[in-house]
Amino acid sequence: xxxxxxxxxxxIKTRGQQVTLSCSPISGHRSVSWYQQTPGQGLQFLFExxxxxxxxxxxxxxxxxxxxxSNSRSExxxxxxxLGDSALYLCASSFMTGDSPLHFGNGTRLTVT
Amino acid sequence: TQxxxxxxxxxxxxxxxxxxxxxxxxxxxSSLQWYRQEPGEGPVLLVTVVTGGEVKKxxxxxxxxxxxxxDSSLHITAAQPGDTGLxxxxxxxxxxxxxxxxxxxxxxxxx
Numbered sequence: 001x002x003x004x005x006x007x008x009x010x011x012i013k014t015r016g017q018q019v020t021l022s023c024s025p026i027s028g029h030r031s032v033s034w035y036q037q038t039p040g041q042g043l044q045f046l047f048e049x050x051x052x053x054x055x056x057x058x059x060x061x062x063x064x065x066x067x068x069x070s071n072s073r074s075e076x077x078x079x080x081x082x083l084g085d086s087a088l089y090l091c092a093s094s095f096m097t098g099d100s101p102l103h104f105g106n107g108t109r110l111t112v113t
Numbered sequence: 114t115q116x117x118x119x120x121x122x123x124x125x126x127x128x129x130x131x132x133x134x135x136x137x138x139x140x141x142x143s144s145l146q147w148y149r150q151e152p153g154e155g156p157v158l159l160v161t162v163v164t165g166g167e168v169k170k171x172x173x174x175x176x177x178x179x180x181x182x183x184d185s186s187l188h189i190t191a192a193q194p195g196d197t198g199l200x201x202x203x204x205x206x207x208x209x210x211x212x213x214x215x216x217x218x219x220x221x222x223x224x
Contacts, residue, residue: 004155033210043156043201043214056209090155092210099144099163099205102212104155 004105025093032074119215136202143207
């Protein structure tokens with residue numbers, strides 16, 4: 001069974017630009033969550049999508065958004081990039097929502113210059 | 114705001130030693146998950162504990178969930194270099210896949 005696939009693996013953007021990250025969950029998994037990992041803040045929850053609906057959102061500004069498609073694939077978008085958005089963005093999928101074990105992808109490393 | 118305090122932050126030990134990592138909170142969690150993350154990769158789930166007082170063993174790793182479901186520990190017996198990595202605890206509050214992560218314990222096991 002293929003794992004969670006995130007593309008691209010690395011991304012370099014300039015302040016003010018926008019970026020879209022993609023996540024393909026494990027086949028059959030309907031929940032996709034996004035986390036931001038930085039050395040200073042650790043792993044922080046961004047949002048969760050289940051059956052194309054955003055179920056919960058973390059404490060991030062509105063510049064961070066996401067969506068989920070009917071095939072459970074998910075994208076997250078960050079607009080008007082700031083230097084502080086440099087981080088590893090991790091996507092995780094699970095079969096159900098609600099304390100389900102998460103299967104993480106290897107992340108997209110975003111660097112904002 | 115729910116917080117998980119994880120200690121120690123860093124641990125450098127010799128092969129064969131035992132160690133314990135702690136995860137504490139003032140909040141009650143419906144579940145506690147432990148992950149291990151290696152450089153360049155995403156976290157990999159080791160175990161989930163859901164019942165207060167629950168103890169789970171995974172080979173040389175022993176996980177315990179506190180009676181009040183506010184804290185957890187991970188004990189490694191006879192550590193090996195292959196145990197090296199970042200260990201993360203994460204608390205779940207039910208209903209959603211929104212986990213609160215501890216800051217992590219970076220373990221280095223030297224041969």
